[in-house]
Every structure is written in structure tokens, then in C-alpha cells.
Amino acid sequence: MPTIENIEVFSFTLPFAGLFRTSRGTVGSAASGRPIVLTKLTASDGTVGWGEGSPSHTWSPETRESVVSVLSDHFVPAVIGKSLADLDGLHAAMNGAIAPLWGLSMPIARAAIDVAAHDALARHYGVPLLDLLGHRRADRARLSWTVTGSSQAEVEESLHDAKERGYRSCNIKVGGSMDWDVQLCEMVRSAFPDGFLWADANGGFPPHEARQRLHTLVAAGVDLLEQPAAPDRPDVSARIAAESPIPVALDESISGPVPLLAMLKQEALTAYTFKVTRTGGLWPAHMCAALADTAGLMLVCSGLTECSVAFAASIHLSAAWGITHPCALNGPQFLTDDIAAKSLPREGDAVLVTDDPGLGIEVDEDKVRHLSAQEA
Template structure:
């Protein structure tokens, strides 16, 4: 499916109406099917199935000076409520018409237009759809100025980002094999998902984690429950994980259980990281006020794009909250955006950017992202710093 919008925003109030400055002229949406390499699941269900194409929504922004940019949305109903259909509909019928005609430089204006067009519920409305547009906008703006995202922001602390390998498997033997596969690819650090089997005793969950620790005794190891626990079960699991030198237990409770996460942070022998709860910078502010957070997980799509993700990361740093980095099994466009974000801050654990482990990006052309020995090099070219073959994107469109 390929959709586009060239309708000018009636309420943008932008300088483009006077003819000054570079404006956004066209926003196109492509639904593409990407080849998958391995099975992958989270507590809510499957993310990828080997041999079954993984659907991603790509967005192309074209500015009046000819600059273009690309963004990506990753529909994973097992992780959040946005589907392929809702992302495409939101972009093509709501966000694209509202944003077309805005000045390319006005990233804050894009956020405000999106806020007006799709109102908030519990938190940011349609963040994955918004993230694809925001990242494409950043890419086009930086390319228009001939600089990379770090130069655009005036902020880049690191040239590389350490990544973790997702240890998959339902039993200790399969997990050990998965760790060995990751090590063969040069990865030194690992992440394991829990809550994959409803009702599984915490002792069995801990045994799976112990198998990963045994196979990788020197690794930084993160355990991610993806909201699968209750206050009691999460505390039992945390206590069982205590002797295993875990860097963090990530999102063990439902996103809106702020008091439960505060209590767990106080009682847990392992650090608690918060991910799905932090859709907007104001969510982080609430956690900080309630002393309910020690580690915040940065994630571009969850935060509706780079503009709000940068705000949230800066707020975390200013408040003394540690940062971890994660993604949504994106292809290379999303991977590049996340690498730029994480290179701008200091992370306390290797980033979970696992797209390369589970799918391929046939559209990626030179320059491409280099991942060596479990470490990704942050792209250095203009914009996102990667090439996108639009012909291949159109061939993949479904």
C-alpha cells in the first residue's frame, strides 16, 4: 500500500504562507514487507515469525528545496495498540494533511500540530505513527542543512553504541544455544524476555535467566517482563534474580501501575527499569515526583519520535535518572534514528536494538550501518546517515 498527501495544513500558522523558508511539500506512506530471520516473541505475543514477512510502515518527507527524509513505524499489537492499518490511516488521513506546509525547521511546531490533530488519551496519541513522521522530518531537515543529526542537535557524545543480543528459547538448553549464536556474531551482552508463558512459576523464569547467565558469565544481562507481572509475582521474581547479577529488571508491572513500580523499586534487590510507562516526558516527571524510578528506558517510537525522546532523555539526565536504550525490532531506518539518540546520552547498559537479529532491510543502500562485534557505529553522513533505495521500497510495498 502506498499513500501520500499534498494537502496544505489549514491551521499551521506557519511562515510558509508568506513564501519564506523551506517547507514540507509532500508526505508519503509505504507499507512494506521485510524478510525475517528468526522467531521472536514478547509477553504479549509474537513479534516476528521466521519466513513470514515483517510489516513495517515507512514514511518519506519531501521538502520544497528537494530534501527528503525517511522514518519508520513498527506495528506490534503484542506490544502496543497501534496496528498497520491504524498507523497508515492516522498518517494519511490526519497527520500528513495537518503537517504539510509547515516550515521544515519547525520541529516543535510539528509536535504541536500532531498534538492538536490526534489528542492525548492516557498518554500521547498514536506515538508510533507520529514517530515515523518525526524521524523522517528530522532526516529531511538535517539533509537540507548538510549535517548529521548529532550536528543538528549540537549533541553527540559517542561514536559507537554497544548492543545486546536477545536470548530466545523456552528452555535452558535452547537459551544456551541462542547465547552461543550471539557470541559467534561477536555479541558480549544479552537480554532475555520473561512472561512468555502465562502462569509460569517465577522459579522457572529465574531458571531460564540463570541458564543465560551461566552461558555468558561476564555479560551485562537485562531481563524484560514487558508488563507481564503482578506486584507480588514481580517481587518474587526480582528476589530470585538477585544472585544473578542482573543489570535491570525491565517493566515488570503494567504501564499505569506507578505505585506498584514505586513499591517494587524500594523492595527489589535488582534495579527496576521503566519502559512502556514512559510515553511522554510528563510521564517521566510523574515517576520522578513519586520517587518511583531509577532507570528510564529511552525509545524513539514509544516517545512519538526524536523531538519528545530528546526532551525525555534530557529530563532524565537532569533529574539523576539513569538511561537505558531500546527499540521495537526496527529495520535500518529506525535503527539509525535510535543510534543517533543514544549517542547523544550516556547509557548504563547495552542498547536493545535487535532489528538486525530478526529481520533484514533490503532497501538499505550505501552508506549502511556497520555493526561489528556487537557494537554499532553511529552513522556520520547527512540526516540519518544511511541510504534508502526508493525503488526497492516501492517494490516491497504491499
């Protein structure tokens, strides 16, 4: 079995369309662009794999600078020379390099190693990534449109764009003004009466208003409520989940299998949103999906507005688990440029997994090197 011979780290910014805000503030704008961190892993047999760990520092506590330094100074040295097939051992080595908190340390940085190792290992075997995972419940995943805008005109324009681009379901950001949340739901329901409506509060429900906000959103036609309470308030999430007639998902709260077990024990969720990078890569995300599936939770998938690498990893994991609800993977919606010379094929709002090995994409390495050198 080949060993890991070299890992290069690249950091650059991709252009971002529009303004993406949550109850915690701006997570992406045309002015800021989207910071991307990629890894290129080369194995001893020459096989190459690509990984991504692009953080969003207003969403979770890792920054572009921390991801690059954690990779360069700690995780990369810890995994050089390790067997490509020992994915569990790679995570143990990274936990050895930086002490874990809640099961895993620095999940977004480690995802960049984990995804690259999965891509290279699947390419070594000549199989698509979902076959490496040993799950093939579907051959595609559908996408959800992230509605943007802070006025009726802006939201209507966003919904128009969604339809133009073949989307059939939307996810919205809630947790600010209750009147606005209701208005937003009404506009989405009017544009997509049969679509799946996913409302994400990003922890924005004050505990004393949580009950009222839940029932207001349910009456407005929401199908799934995500992260109503702050990530460190599973007690509040449990109260909402117990009362809720619709599934209540968590994502910020769950950075790997240990937090998921703790949240399950507290009955803080009835749905689980897996995010490949938030949970430290495909190995722990696959484990989380298995735990959540076994516990009987609804499984949904989202991401952190990533480029083609983490996007493809998320599509493979979603297809592996047969996720039927549209995935909130909005990289293709917000990023107006990408680094893939070949992406996963699209059919309307669906993204297809092919029989191509690994992630099934081809990274334009010259472009990655050029963009990275520009910002060095």
C-alpha cells in the same frame, strides 16, 4: 527555511527469523513477518528524509492499519506546508489533528513524521543527526542480543548465535514461570559471565508476586529489571523500585514527557528505557532523555525490532546521550532483509555514527516501492 512539500507512506512486511515471545505472547515470528511503516518526506528545496513508525500491536495499542490511516488521513495533511525547522510546531500540529492522551497522540505513527523531519533537516544543514540534537557524548552504541527459545537447547543455540555474531551482552524476557526465569539467567550468565544482563518482564509480574520475583532475579545475576508491572500500575512499579538493589526501568509506561514526569513524581523508576517510536519520535524522546538524565536515572535504549531507519535514529540518540550499556535494538538480529542500500557501519557489537548527513543511511527507494506495491 524549506517547508514540507510532500510525505509518502509505505507499508510492507519484512521476513522475520525465529520466534520472539514476551510475557504477553508472540511479538514476532517467521509466519507473521515484521510489518514496517515508512515515510518519505520531501521538502520544498528537494531535500528528502525518511521516517519509520513500525508498530507492534501485542506490545502497544497501535496497529499497522491504524498507523497508516493516522498518517495518511490526519498527520500528513496537518504538517504539509509547515517549516522543516519547526519540530516543536510539527508535534503541535499533530496534537491538533488528533487529540493527545498523556501528552502525545498516536506516538508510533507520529514518530514516522518526526524522524523523517529530523533526517531531512539534518541533511539540509549537512550534519549528522546527533549534531542536530546538539549532543555528541559518544560516536557509537553497543547492541544487546535478545535471547530466544523456550527450551534449554533452543536458548543454548540462541546464545551460540550471539557469540558467533560478536555480541557480549544479552537481554531476556521474563515474567512466566519463575523456575524457567532462573534457568534462563543461569544459561546466560554461564555463556556471558561479564555481560550486562537485562531482564524485561513486559508488565508480567503479578503484584502479589512482584517482591519474590524481583529478589529471585537479582540472586540469579540480573543487572537491570524492566517494566515489572503493568504499564498502568506505577504504584506497583514504585514499590518494586523502592525495594530493588538493581535499577528498575520502564518503557511501556512512557509514551512521552508527560507520562515520564508522572512516573518520576511517583518514584516508579530508577532507570529509563527510551524508545524513539514509543515516545513519538526523536523530539519527545530527546526531551525524555534530558528529563531522565537530569533526574539522575540510568539511561538505556531499546526499540521495537525496526528496520534501518528507526534503528539508525535510535543509534544516533543513544550516541548523543553517551549510552554505555548495550542497546536492546534487535532489528539486525531478527530481520533477515532490509531496505537500506547503505547502513551504519558495525564493529563487533558496536554500531558507529558517521559524519554522513541525517541518519547516515541510504534507503533503497526502489525496493521500498516494490515491497509496498506487492502488498497494496
